Amino acid sequence: xxxxxxxxxxxxxxxxNESAVAPPFGMWNRISAQLDAEVAVAAKPAASxxxxxxxxxxxxxxxxxxxxxxxxxxxxxxxxxNNRPSAITATAPVVVAPAIATPVTTPAxxxxxxxxxxxxxPTAIRSSKPKTIAKPVEEKVTIAEETASVSATHYANDxxxxxxxxxxxxxxxxxxxYFFPAVDSxxxxxxKTENKAIAKVVKTEKAVEREVTTSSExxxxxxxxxxxxxxxxxxxxxSYRKR
Amino acid sequence: xxSIVFQGNTEEQIRQxxxxxxxxxxxxxxxxxxxxMFAVCxxxxxxxxxxxxxxxxxxxxxxxxxxxxxxxGSFEGWVRRIFVNTAIEHYRKQVNLYALHDSEARGxxxxxxxxxxxxxxxxxxxxxxxxSDGYRTVFNLYVVEGFSHKEIGDMMGISEGxxxxxxxxARYLLQKMITESGxxxxxxxxx
Numbered sequence: 001x002x003x004x005x006x007x008x009x010x011x012x013x014x015x016x017n018e019s020a021v022a023p024p025f026g027m028w029n030r031i032s033a034q035l036d037a038e039v040a041v042a043a044k045p046a047a048s049x050x051x052x053x054x055x056x057x058x059x060x061x062x063x064x065x066x067x068x069x070x071x072x073x074x075x076x077x078x079x080x081x082n083n084r085p086s087a088i089t090a091t092a093p094v095v096v097a098p099a100i101a102t103p104v105t106t107p108a109x110x111x112x113x114x115x116x117x118x119x120x121x122p123t124a125i126r127s128s129k130p131k132t133i134a135k136p137v138e139e140k141v142t143i144a145e146e147t148a149s150v151s152a153t154h155y156a157n158d159x160x161x162x163x164x165x166x167x168x169x170x171x172x173x174x175x176x177x178y179f180f181p182a183v184d185s186x187x188x189x190x191x192k193t194e195n196k197a198i199a200k201v202v203k204t205e206k207a208v209e210r211e212v213t214t215s216s217e218x219x220x221x222x223x224x225x226x227x228x229x230x231x232x233x234x235x236x237x238x239s240y241r242k243r
Numbered sequence: 244x245x246s247i248v249f250q251g252n253t254e255e256q257i258r259q260x261x262x263x264x265x266x267x268x269x270x271x272x273x274x275x276x277x278x279x280m281f282a283v284c285x286x287x288x289x290x291x292x293x294x295x296x297x298x299x300x301x302x303x304x305x306x307x308x309x310x311x312x313x314x315x316g317s318f319e320g321w322v323r324r325i326f327v328n329t330a331i332e333h334y335r336k337q338v339n340l341y342a343l344h345d346s347e348a349r350g351x352x353x354x355x356x357x358x359x360x361x362x363x364x365x366x367x368x369x370x371x372x373x374x375s376d377g378y379r380t381v382f383n384l385y386v387v388e389g390f391s392h393k394e395i396g397d398m399m400g401i402s403e404g405x406x407x408x409x410x411x412x413a414r415y416l417l418q419k420m421i422t423e424s425g426x427x428x429x430x431x432x433x434x
Contacts, residue, residue: 005414009386011360012367016387019364020278021285023298028273030295031302032266038303039264 249275254318262310269306276319277302280326282368286383287330289372297333301326327388331398334376362421370420378413385410 249257249271257275260268281298288294304325312321371379380399384390385406390398392406399406 008414008418013387013389015362015364015367016282016286016371016383019282019368021282023277023281024295027277027295027298028270031273031299032270034299034303035266035269035306038307 258309258312258318261306272305273302276322279319280322283323283326284330285368286371286387287327287334287380289376289379293333297326297330300333301329304329327384328398331380331384334380335399362424366424370417370424373420374413374416377409378416381406381409382413382417 252260252268252271257268257271261272277298280301281294284294284297284301285291288297305322308325312318371382374382381395384395384398385392392403392410395401395406396403401409
């Protein structure tokens with residue numbers, strides 16, 4: 001039975017392999033047209049996966065970023081060069097030649113005039129971070145004890161010190177702090193009066209310790225209540241109770 | 244290797260011309276193989292128009308891949324294989340194959356050995372076209388192209404047993420059609 005099957009298969013195989021059927025007319029034109037179409041598609045440049053608008057936007061964005069970077073660099077470099085003395089000494093003479101050569105005997109005017117360029121200092125533009133307003137801090141300023149002892153000789157040479165007007169007879173040493181011996185204008189310094197007065201100026205300022213608070217308002221402390229609630233002041237409920 | 248001369252050009256010259264995209268050589272190649280390949284397409288297709296589509300698609304593939312032919316084996320066999328693969332790809336998605344029991348496939352047995360001698364090629368081809376896509380494809384691949392069941396299973400993505408059962412069913416239906424056509428009276432139902 002298997003042999004019969006094989007014979008059947010072999011008979012069909014021979015018939016099919018020997019078979020040839022002419023294709024319909026115009027089949028080659030269809031194939032040729034499809035080949036032309038595929039060649040045309042292959043010749044087209046590959047479309048960019050990114051749309052044209054997106055590309056344009058990206059280019060514009062890149063230009064803007066580049067321009068801002070260049071500007072920042074220029075500003076920064078100008079800021080750095082601000083301390084340097086500017087070496088702009090443009091003394092190029094401007095030669096103004098007469099435009100019209102006239103036969104007048106007057107000599108041609110050739111102006112050679114140095115151009116004065118005033119030095120312009122560029123203003124530095126500094127970017128600063130926004131300052132954060134800190135909480136007012138209590139400052140404790142302690143003024144140290146200042147003690148100044150000035151000897152009498154020092155005051156004697158000081159012309160600004162006032163000399164009390166007093167008679168010569170009263171030229172005695174006292175306990176006055178601002179005592180100065182009277183000077184006889186006729187006898188001068190040759191007075192035998194022994195001046196033992198020594199002016200002692202002792203300026204003493206005791207240390208003052210005070211608190212300086214920058215905040216203008218007095219501090220109000222809110223103390224939490226027991227039940228984790230804050231007190232915002234007392235409410236007068238007397239009138240309410242009377243009702 | 245090949246001594247085929249077509250319109251004064253050897254097969255190698257035609258291949259080279261086709262590889263360069265010369266339309267004249269492509270037309271020569273078409274004229275050389277179109278009749279044989281159209282018969283192949285008719286066997287794998289279920290209708291005439293589908294066979295034309297397969298023929299067009301197959302020749303476009305041949306022209307696009309002709310430089311890949313390395314001269315191993317006959318050029319006609321290479322072209323034929325391209326057309327068979329094109330037909331398999333075309334019907335692979337449509338074919339819904341399922342395995343059959345042997346008892347179903349062995350319902351008819353063939354008695355008359357000379358049955359095919361009385362039939363024409365066109366008649367056999369028409370009967371093959373009447374088979375469903377799966378039966379027709381497996382029958383063509385096994386009987387005409389000479390592939391084994393394992394190769395058919397790999398190509399079509401089915402198991403070897405499914406290929407065997409599909410072939411048996413195809414044979415049964417083909418013999419039945421031959422019997423019903425009245426050309427052969429040597430069939431008898433067994434069981």
